[in-house]
Amino acid sequence: MRIPVVCAGSIAVCCVLASQLSAGRAGEGQPGIVAPSEIVVVGDTIPVSLTGLPGDAVRGRAIVLDRAVGNCLICHQVPVPAETFQGNIGPDLRGVGGRLGEAQIRLRVVDQSRLNPATMMPPFYRVDDLTRVAARFKGLPVLSASAIEDVVAYLVSLKQ
Numbered sequence: 001m002r003i004p005v006v007c008a009g010s011i012a013v014c015c016v017l018a019s020q021l022s023a024g025r026a027g028e029g030q031p032g033i034v035a036p037s038e039i040v041v042v043g044d045t046i047p048v049s050l051t052g053l054p055g056d057a058v059r060g061r062a063i064v065l066d067r068a069v070g071n072c073l074i075c076h077q078v079p080v081p082a083e084t085f086q087g088n089i090g091p092d093l094r095g096v097g098g099r100l101g102e103a104q105i106r107l108r109v110v111d112q113s114r115l116n117p118a119t120m121m122p123p124f125y126r127v128d129d130l131t132r133v134a135a136r137f138k139g140l141p142v143l144s145a146s147a148i149e150d151v152v153a154y155l156v157s158l159k160q
């Protein structure tokens, strides 16, 4: 089903709206899932898996490469030369798993604004303080808890 979205706002808000179309409903209130409101930040990390389980790096790679979901490539480079038009607004993600630990990467994907309130990077697992969210998407994070864990597993695997 196609749902029309008017992208009149910032690039970040467009990313959020566009990705919510395909991300599906996230696990608020599901047993075993850490909801956006229950996130515990320790220093610059989220130490605990949002699902209680390790993510799947193969699924995470697909999410990162999918321009309709996270749209990470509009801002970042990844070690996938076949993907043309990779952005440079954010840091190059090649080798990110060597620079940052899993728990650090989790916080950055969940909500970079906890570290830098002025960041361009949209929060992928936050539901409050979002601007211009269409009513049908209120209360939904862009990525589900398991999608976040899959993305984290892929980024952790990027050691060089």
Ligand code: HEC
Pocket (backbone or CB within 6 Å): 011, 012, 015, 064, 070, 071, 072, 073, 074, 075, 076, 089, 090, 091, 092, 096, 099, 105, 108, 109, 112, 115, 116, 118, 119, 120, 121, 122, 124, 151, 155
């Ligand atoms: C609109 C641009 C944009 C999009 C889209 C975006 N990011 Fe970012 N990202 C940034 C910027 C800018 C930073 C630098 C940190 C800051 O702004 O404080 C960053 C930082 C990061 C970092 C920390 C890297 C480091 O070396 O410190 C990770 C990891 C990351 N992004 C992953 C992702 C993933 C995964 C996606 C897609 C699901 C994504 N980003 C989508 C702009 C973006």
